[in-house]
Amino acid sequence: MGRKLLLTNINVPGINTFDVYRKNGGYASVEKALKKMTPDEIVEEVKKSGLRGRGGAGFPTGMKWSFLAKPEGVARYLVCNADESEPGTFKDRYLMTYIPHLLIEGMIVSSFALGAKVSYIYVRGEMMPQIRILEKAIAEAKNAGFLGKNILGTGYELELYVQPGGGAYICGEETALLESLEGKRGNPRIKPPFPAVAGLYGCPTVVNNVESIAAVVPIINEGGEEYAKIGVGRSTGTKLISAGGNVKKPGVYEIELGVSCEEFLYSDEYCGGIANGKRLKAVVAGGSSVPIVPANLFLKTINNEPRLMTYESLADGGFVSGTMMGSGGFIAFDEDQCIVRNTWNFTRFYSHESCGQCSPCREGTGWMEKVLHRLEYGHGKMSDIDLLVDVAKKIEGNTICPLGDAAAWPVASAIRHFRDEFEWHVTNPSEALTRNFGLAHYADPLPKKEPVTS
């Protein structure tokens, strides 16, 4: 049984109310942080914990906080990025729905650490129930004296606001989120300057994912070193994984980083294996934007070592044979799923969500979507496959924000690993409309590495 830090009390009835949450040890970290610690000590503690951003990029949170510029007389802001809209990821929504006070508690501690007097939670527009839940939770916390002026008699004041977004995926990119929060069109800004120097209203700003902020609570309660003991190497602590697709038990699971992929997928504690007795074909390990890998490369790395659910192990092999932790949107595909169709579906999403600011992403995503649509519906050509690789290469890295990369990676990796399925769609167009390619060799054991003879 893995250790739980965020979802320890998730099954306590009424944990979404302030009273029950407080009785179960809630808001202890606020008392500890505000009364016994200085802001710098909190930042130091988070640094020690090795907590890495849970939103996708995996940038160390403590480092991000220490980069925050602190000019005199200029307000600082903490913005919580709850614009979770990556296909396959739903962990933040779960956290906000069932245990909203954990986020509020984390926000108070983090805002104190960063010296922010006003903080925002930017919630995706579609999550209207969660916005109501958060607003209710904020009102409860305010009544109990944990928000507002002179919190717990320490003289620290904090106002917390929930801002609904318009429901655009691009507003999950931190600078686009800030633009949107300022009331403008959600176009990503050109960096530099980074938000840590000039963010919201031109002031130094830190933007963190919901789960990163929630994870600050156990770090303060138990100490950074204690938190760092969980996990493997530079991947410390626990991570929420939202498992979906053809697994027996889809849902949000809190794992200790370092659980093996095989255990996560097949053990009854987590996903419980593939539904309906089917076999695993492919896995998207961290939300739609990370490279898709076939079953054999997901369970084992290219060197035939078991793959673990950590930032490093998932990325082992780079883009050639690895994938990424991403935001933790775990999607499993069984043998009946069509990779071409799935790739088209993802690309359609990115094409729809591209902001249209910079040309490679605006035009390239639409182009890829049309080519993939053609392939899926049996009108493709062999040259289309290379065309897709080339277009993806021309988008990747040439755009303002990472959405271009996120659109290019699934296509490039799908073709890298499932090229024969794409080719089958071209050579058997009519058959491709009636049945799927099947499992083929995607779950075969990896070939043994041949020893190098001199």
Next chain:
Amino acid sequence: MKVTIDGISIDVEPGTTILNAARKIGGDIVPPAMCYYSKLEGSGGKCRTCLVKVSKGSEKDPRPMPKLVASCRTTVMDGMEVQNITSPEVLEARRGVVEMLLINHPLDCPICDQAGECDLQNLSFDHGVAKTRYEFDRRTFHKIDIGDKIQLHMTRCILCYRCVFTADQITDHRIHGILNRGDHSEISTYIQAAVDNDFSGNVIDVCPVGALTDKTFRFKNRVWFTKPVEAHRDCDHEKCSGKVTLWYKGEDVLRVTARKDQFGEVESFICNTCRFDKKKTSDWVIEGPRKVANWSVQTANHYEMLHPLPVVKPNPVLQEANKNQFERETRL
């Protein structure tokens, strides 16, 4: 601060962008720019044609930058080394960007008023490929009139945002912006409201393509048949300098535009009275004919650049070495 671009060093002020440093050096190492406009605050970074490779970050931190950067929005550091045309990676990326810009462009140059002075035409001539790989319908929009003198043909737009920045800067309230997102986003005014401002005509000049055109000039003539002449008048608008280029066909002034510098940017914005209403020679003080850059399509039939250099012509050894090039040029 010392910055080296393609092996050529120059000293520039701190805060200069790589693009502006390259423009100071001049020549073919200047990255093309479709969206950056030095007169418009906040412009740039969107079209990605000016991508360059920073092979050395600065004297202090010599690490190269991991990705290609937009030179129009990246400021130079002391000792920075930049590769533009010497980096195959940059040229490849630029070719990709040009292709992306063209896939939804209608390529209706034969009926476009901008043809001959179009930045996109020049860009694709320099960096594009001859054939498109795009086999789908291109997006189309209806033409709309914004104001009685300007027509917006969104189909041709490359979404450089220059006109949006212009409209933002010349007026105190927003009248003109982007609707929708992705490849179906469009430049427009809200519910087709007219852009009504003394300087609204400048959006025509800043537009790099034929998306915003002068209705008083539409289909009157091709740009390369008209003769540009520099002129000025004593304009009574306090913000207008009255320095313009008149485009003559015979005796008639077909259109009036602001003067553009060698990078295709206007020197100063002109008011709508100068642009649309003063179309008689007697309104203006003529300064003289305007010099036309030889990379422009306006210099049709002046393809000296494509002919072998005089040194090469009489030398049989060099002729042999440049055989491929000769063949290519004779075909042209």
